[in-house]
Amino acid sequence: MHNFLLSLQLKSFTVTSITRHLLAAYSNEFDKKKNAAQYVYRHLKALEHEGIITSLSGESGKAIVFSWSKKCDEDTETQNVLRGPSKINQELLFKIKEKIRRYKAEMLTNMGEAEAYSEWVKEMPDFAEDVKSHYQYTRDQTKLMLGKVKAFERLLVEYETRQ
Incomplete structure (x- = not known):
């Protein structure tokens, strides 16, 4: 603080x-x-x-x-x-921010994929069983990426307050 x-x-x-x-x-x-x-x-x-x-x-x-x-x-x-500003701290913060950006992009990609599966099931309900495992996997991946984003955001806050 x-x-x-x-x-x-x-x-x-x-x-x-x-x-x-x-x-x-x-x-x-x-x-x-x-x-x-x-x-x-x-x-x-x-x-x-x-x-x-x-x-x-x-x-x-x-x-x-x-x-x-x-x-x-x-x-x-x-x-x-x-x-003066620590070069090591700046590199650390950059790495954390980069991870956050990457995991957010993956999370958004997974969300889009899950929405596509959901859309397909609405259009073609007879094929819901074919899509179910793909949909569940992408939802799980989305949750995983969200967890990683939150974890690295917490670390970022902690390291920024130490500077």
Whole structure:
């Protein structure tokens, strides 16, 4: 979460604003907006506890506004100058993104194939038995590819937050 916040380059932020950015970048990771907001809140509170961010006093009933602590601003600038982007991390992220693209393409191909079998059965119901095993296989392959996509998307999120 820390690296995700840094990538947004915001001076101050709320749970709602970070949730909006998180859902825009990782919509597949959260099934409900509420889950994303809870995730953001927990991590922002943890960062506040570590002294990385501070909460600003706001009007009662209004959202908590967070900003970077002075210590964190200094540490981040020093680390960025010394470290720079890691070539290994960039290669890793590229490989994961490439796998996601490939598995999504395979998944979409399988979905199209399953739809074609279904269409054929509607047009020619007498041949449903001939198509059944092909249809079942492509559905299973679609589920497998979806699982792989989700797994690599989770890894991508994890590795991107570490950067």
